[in-house]
Amino acid sequence: MSEWVLEAHALWKSYREANSTLTVLRDISLQVGSGERIAIVGASGSGKSTLLHLLGGLDRPDRGTVSIRGRDTVRMNERERSLLRNETMGFVYQLHHLLQEFSAIENVAIPLLLRRADPVEKVHRAAREMLREVGLEDRLEHRPSELSGGERQRVAIARALVTNPSLLLADEPTGNLDPRTGEGIYDLLLNLNASHGTALIVVTHEETLAARMHRCYGLREGTLVLVR
Numbered sequence: 168m169s170e171w172v173l174e175a176h177a178l179w180k181s182y183r184e185a186n187s188t189l190t191v192l193r194d195i196s197l198q199v200g201s202g203e204r205i206a207i208v209g210a211s212g213s214g215k216s217t218l219l220h221l222l223g224g225l226d227r228p229d230r231g232t233v234s235i236r237g238r239d240t241v242r243m244n245e246r247e248r249s250l251l252r253n254e255t256m257g258f259v260y261q262l263h264h265l266l267q268e269f270s271a272i273e274n275v276a277i278p279l280l281l282r283r284a285d286p287v288e289k290v291h292r293a294a295r296e297m298l299r300e301v302g303l304e305d306r307l308e309h310r311p312s313e314l315s316g317g318e319r320q321r322v323a324i325a326r327a328l329v330t331n332p333s334l335l336l337a338d339e340p341t342g343n344l345d346p347r348t349g350e351g352i353y354d355l356l357l358n359l360n361a362s363h364g365t366a367l368i369v370v371t372h373e374e375t376l377a378a379r380m381h382r383c384y385g386l387r388e389g390t391l392v393l394v395r
């Protein structure tokens with residue numbers, strides 16, 4: 168088994184428009200060890216979300232490889248990739264992507280239900296506990312449309328963490344939160360990292376969060392530059 172939780176090598180990504188090609192990522196490589204904390208910063212439109220989606224196997228690069236614990240995700244089929252994601256990764260999207268027709272507790276329970284490993288009662292207990300940790304024990308039955316922006320973001324974080332992943336990819340997880348709630352989320356992520364050794368890759372504009380990571384990279388003109 169690889170010593171790296173995540174290993175990305177020579178990633179390229181372009182978007183083809185009608186008359187031109189927009190190259191967003193150029194030859195990006197990154198290695199993340201178990202329990203490491205990585206921040207990615209960069210201007211709007213610099214490609215942070217694009218990169219995180221490639222790292223999380225939610226999109227494919229034009230060229231290059233992404234390995235999770237030594238297994239190349241680019242060559243997997245959709246089913247294999249989904250399974251590996253469910254086993255090893257949590258993903259917090261920039262726009263939370265909660266399922267509108269389900270309540271908070273149901274949204275958080277879904278990744279565990281997909282595993283078909285535990286009875287529903289046990290899954291709901293775990294989902295409830297996770298929602299308690301993000302401060303939403305009073306909102307279990309609310310649907311996303313009945314939650315505030317910050318509450319939705321916290322449900323999305325609970326959903327990403329409920330499987331106890333070895334790697335958490337988070338795209339501006341505190342983007343919609345007031346400073347105090349944001350701090351609570353940082354503490355949650357850092358505690359998880361300390362207690363479970365969860366590796367973190369976090370896209371953020373927040374200096375205070377970036378400062379608490381082991382390494383901080385900037386995305387500039389499609390390349391990844393070590394900032395600190």
Ligand SMILES: Nc1ncnc2c1ncn2[C@@H]1O[C@H](COP(=O)(O)OP(=O)(O)OP(=O)(O)O)[C@@H](O)[C@H]1O
Pocket residue numbers: 182183189191209210211212213214215216217218261
């Ligand atoms: N599906 C797509 N088709 C065409 N262009 C795209 C697509 N997705 C993203 N882009 C373009 O790629 C660039 C990078 O987008 P991306 O979402 O990765 O930026 P970002 O760094 O996450 O920005 P922000 O901080 O605003 O979230 C942008 O210029 C965007 O317009």
Ligand SMILES: [Mg+2]
Pocket residue numbers: 215216217261338
């Ligand atoms: Mg983005």
